[in-house]
Amino acid sequence: MTILAWLALYFVECLAYYLVYFFLYEEKIKSIIAPIVGGVLFLALCFFSPASSESSIPVMAHVVPIIVLMIVQRGKIMERISRTLIAFFVINCISELLLTIDEWLITGTDVGKSAALYELIIYSIELLILYAYYLFRKRQKKAPSFMVKSNRVIYSVIFMATVMLFTVSGLNWARKHIDNNGFKNMAFVLCILSYAGICLLGLFSIYVEKTNKKLVELHENEKMITAMQTRYYETLLEREEDTRKFRHDIGNHIICLGQLTEKGDIGALSDYIRGMQSGIEKIRAHCYETGNDIIDILTNHYTNILAENVKVRVSGTINTKVDQIKLCTIYSNLLANAVEELAKCTGPAELTINFSQGREYILIEIKNTLSEVSRKKDQESMTRTSKKDAKNHGLGLKNVKRTLEELNGRLDMEVTDDSFITRASFKA
Template sequence: MLLAYIFLIFLVFIIKFVVTKNNFIKNIHLIFFTFINIVSFLLIFRGAAKDINVNFVDNIFIIIIGFTIVIFNLYLLSMMDKLLESRRIEIENKFMKEKIEIEYKYIKKLQYSNENIRILKHDIKNHLICIRNIHNNKEAFDKYLDSVDIEVNKINDIYDTGSIIVDAILDEKKIICDNYNIKLYVKANFTGCDFISAFDLCTIMSNLLDNAIESNLKVKNSDCRNITVKANCEKYMLIIIVENNKSNKIIKSKQSIITDKKNKTIHGLGLKSVKKSISKYNGDLFVEYNDENFKVKIIIPTNI
């Protein structure tokens, strides 16, 4: 009975230490692990106590060994927690570094595009003079307009969604879309969406666009490949819609989208990552599809 009281006091001390030092929910596994260790040791001690050949010294030795095992296990668990926390910080730091690099590249591209616009604006008067002089010569006129059109097309589309991280992602995906003849239509406004972390916003938009691009690549007729991105941060909610053409079949399992791929485990992780990110903000994800189109709609309340 005395031993039971000792272990009960020890368990209460551990629980109190964990609750006061850290978040209870976060460390409930630590409390559970401690409880299991103590109960296991009590059962072993009870069995040893019933053995008439076990003397008092042996019982004390069993108690010491039991305490040592429990403390050692707690130490190992604590070390695992520290390693996981260290890994989490490492991942966050890596993401922040990548985010800064993406934004830096996009800003440099903006500067380059703005410089081209300034040059074109400076030369526009000269172009108008040339057009006036050759407008009667149709062949020369058409050739000159084609050359001007080429110069204008060199100026890349600039996205201005109110979020530089979304702008950078769209710019990166636009290059991929252009390479595979996928038309990308964007009408998005993320102004006022600062409540969503850059990490989660990057996860949401990158995965949705990657899935849309991958789906479009399966459409054999390249003229039918397109992606539409719509987003608006209203008074009470952020709405994001990504719609794309498709030709592949959709497989559902337990209300989850899998894929038509052979490797069903890997595919679908994109939407799972999106769901995980929006769940932090009490958001919802809705999927609609038919034989030719696939649409993802996300609604996230802004007053969280």
């Protein structure tokens, strides 16, 4: 009867592990054969293993489900081990919580006589709670998950650290008031380890916060690039349409040129040719090509929003294996700052972008005309944003410098009488 109770506990634990694994990693484990084989193995160990005893059977009932979970997972061995340990940690925390509540509410329970049945009841309640949570989330049409939202992670960490501090403080208090050397030594070691754990938890919270910021940054970059890609492809289509129209009319243009030549009207001929050249220049101006898709998308996006008083020159090509997100961070911020300044110019202005590449390094140079207001400022004040939302203004020059440092590069800025020049150099 006892062995059957432990066998039932084994299957209950297998189901609990399956559910917890699904909640943690959103991956369903559909293997039924593995738990059955594990159950047969458990019975074989109970009946035929010389090492089996009343004390080893409960251990096997808890260990075999862990082995089953590790086998049925996908992925590398170290990934399986880490995932299994996390699932083990969650299940044991829930079961220990239930055991503690039981001991607190129901006093005088004789666990020794029916340990198998008692644990079976506790783990069955745990399984019912997990399944009820699964049904509740399913009814809400939400994926059942133990994951905390990214914006609440820091609060969860603070809560955990606070609870740990209270627990350690209580243990420290008990160590001073209980006259038992063994307990005092154990409590002392646990207090030291717990305080170290709290410190690590604090460092982990800082790491999580920084990681979340980077993920938000990457997401914003991805959205921006997607929007710019759409505009870039629309520009390509416009260019193709203009080219098609020009090709369609080229025959008529040749007839007109022939007629003007026969008449000897040099002035009219010259004006007509200039008009054709202007049309060709407009087609060319529709799209800049540098050899890098991200640079092309950004260049065409920002130059298309410039006013007609701004003359644009783009020269050089760029060929790099640098991560596209990092390249976007550098170039988009520098170009956006230049475009922002050019928007303040009321008279004729220029934007010059030059890409030059050597064997090891790439240089991006952006030169823009300064507005009348900016010419009165010093260089330090010019590098600060003038926007009202300065805190959330893009990624900023700080992120440009940080990204360039990661690429063993540097950022140089120069102010002349009427221009602002930024030079970003980094390894190709």
